[in-house]
Amino acid sequence: AQKVTQAQTEISVVEKEDVTLDCVYETRDTTYYLFWYKQPPSGELVFLIRRNSFDEQNEISGRYSWNFQKSTSSFNFTITASQVVDSAVYFCALSSNNAGNMLTFGGGTRLMVKP
């Protein structure tokens, strides 16, 4: 079985602060993919990034960056200089062959960015 844990249920920051959302995963597969999705207050889920298990390079996209470390089974997401529009629930998810290509989601982290 595979599992994704997002230990932070809620985070509150003030605008312009940096914030890191943690994601820890468990899988017995050697080939797997990790995803981050954003769910803004409007409710829809928006795909942010995917990372495969063989690529541990960090990725940066504007104010967003992702740190993938296989040694600690973590795929953390950092928002630099947070903005009110970043307020959302963020989900980390895992997909692997042994799980029938199904996505396993973490419980989500609600980020509140205050002006």
Place this chain on the structure above:
Amino acid sequence: NAGVTQTPKFRVLKTGQSMTLLCAQDMNHEYMYWYRQDPGMGLRLIHYSVGEGTTAKGEVPDGYNVSRLKKQNFLLGLESAAPSQTSVYFCASTLAGAIYNEQFFGPGTRLTVL
């Protein structure tokens, strides 16, 4: 393209009533999924389909049935609604079953069972 659409957006049922949620996608995706979202539990897979005419159980299938008669549609049925089925339901689709494919989600259906 509309992407993934869900009907209805909101519904209130009484215990024991039945209803069907409709999911439609116009991206020619093979795989379709139904999830439920409950506070603190993320999204949990109810049922999924790997192609027209096929369905399979996910993590929490009890109390639900599904059908995929047409490739573009995936229906979720509640035969006898219970308060425990109060949730937000999301439909998703993906091109094929490769583990790297991201899923595209519908806007969700908020269901309350009294």
